[in-house]
Amino acid sequence: MTLTSYSTTPGISIRKSRLRVPPTVTLSFAIVALVLAWSLAPALFTSLSPVNGFPADKLLGPSFTHWFGTDHLGRDVYTRVVYGTASSVSSALIAVVIGVVAGGIIGLLAGFFGGWVDTVLARLVDVLLAIPKFLLAVIVVTAIGFDTINAAIATGVSAVAVFARVMRSEVIKTRRATFVEASFLLGGTRAHILWRHVLPNASRSVLPLAVLHFGDSILVIASLAFLGYGDPPPASDWGLLISIGKDYLKWPWLVYAPAFVTIATVLSVNRISRWLRKTD
């Protein structure tokens, strides 16, 4: 919103052309905003219960009263999707935070100190990269137990390596900048330079990656929920809803409705990430 009001300010023509938001990006922001609203206040968007259904109304097709139809227990699928949003979105957020923080610290230390610190951390990252990402998430969630928070942690662990790599190469780039050298000459301590100069500059390209990984994490967590490694029903994570729907393929809206919401969300998030990378 600040962006559009900013662009109406007269006289800053260069800024104006740079900050123009393409319509697909506006739509993406709108979709993400709606999804966030669903997760924060699901009760505002539906008056039905996600847990208790009306068995008489089971397996109805999509209609004006039931936008996404009803499931095998007569529950409104739209309501279930809306109530499942909080868990799907917050777990993706947890996964991204774990990936960014752990990967960021590893990359920062490896890139800044170099030498044996770099070698040791590089091997750790190689190990994390060598195990197929999804398999890594599966064994981690097996080790710490099946529920949605653990699935989020496992997804975060599987993303650490990517963030560590990007952070490391950015830090190495920044480290060689003249202003870092100048700060060293002015007597800046390592910790000060790391915190004040290297971290903020290197973090710039991590933001689009973090946004991209938010979308990716939604998919990985949905996959884990699909395999039954998340919270059990009556939770209604998107992946779990699709997983339940697969046993009722004769009533395809049980799969298509949550799948559509998942795809629309991830697509929007990816579009925003692309736009961020371009405007950077």
Next chain:
Amino acid sequence: MRNAYLTYAAKRLAQALVVILLTYVFTFVVVSILPGDPITNVLNNPQSGFTQEEIKEIIAAQGLDRPVLVQLWSSFSGFVTGDLGLSMRSHRPVATLIAEVLPSTLVLAASGLAVALVLAATVAYGTQFVPKRYGQGLLRGFPSLFLSVPNFVIGLVLIHFFGFQLGVFRVIEPDSVWATLFAAIALGIPISAQIAEVLIANLDNEAAQEYAAVARGRGLGQARLFAKHLLKPSSLPVVTVIALTIGELLGGSLITETVFGRTGIGSLVQRSVSTQDLPVLQAIVSLAAVVFVLVNLIADLLYPLLDPRVTLLGGPKSRADTEDGTTGVSPAVAS
């Protein structure tokens, strides 16, 4: 040059072996130590339904009463010599269990990769021939769309349309040719997106080079320019991307096999996860890592031979210059 290559090859090989060793240790730690220890966690869990005698037998057979480091050592030396231990559940050799299901997964992964390559090439090369007015943008949008669709959804859509509606294949025969093809499509589509993205970026990059402008100035049409000049330099770097997607193929087949009801490595992982059969999980994860590391080693070793533009950077000084510290290879700037 030859010497530089040999040094590079030796270094990469040593690195790969170290990574395999460390990965084994890492997996061992995650799989068997993190959740407390397997004896109390799995065997004494009343849900597992083992009797006291069975528990003693398993502990003796698996050697779970020895110190952890001894267990790790015997497990790793077994792994190197091809002895993967015994399953905690069926008491059969893990190697046999894996060998039984491996062919099915190999077929699925190979055909999934084939689908991904064909699809990626069609989309990426298509962008060179479809004019802007006639939906080039649409074609360019495909990779990000494919990246946003979970592969189990693609699988379910295919089953719904071709299995239930059109009746092309029967869901209860997951190993038939048609069912395998559709499983391969479900597995291949997200992977094709990654390959296509790199391919499109490379093509755009090459088309913007001066030599391409010169060729256009000489009067070369788009088709000849593409075939003679753009195709090779933009496609070669994809070799390394394909090697990187091997992990995704393995991880994706886990889900695809579940969706299509196939038996394979994926379903074995699923079963071992739900029964907490740790030796099987340890073996599969380590083998997957070995495959991934070896495939990438081969790709990295082949690449300097395939692409004459690549110069090998020797010595530790230049390591920091390459963005990605593990390969040590960087294409020389063309212009």
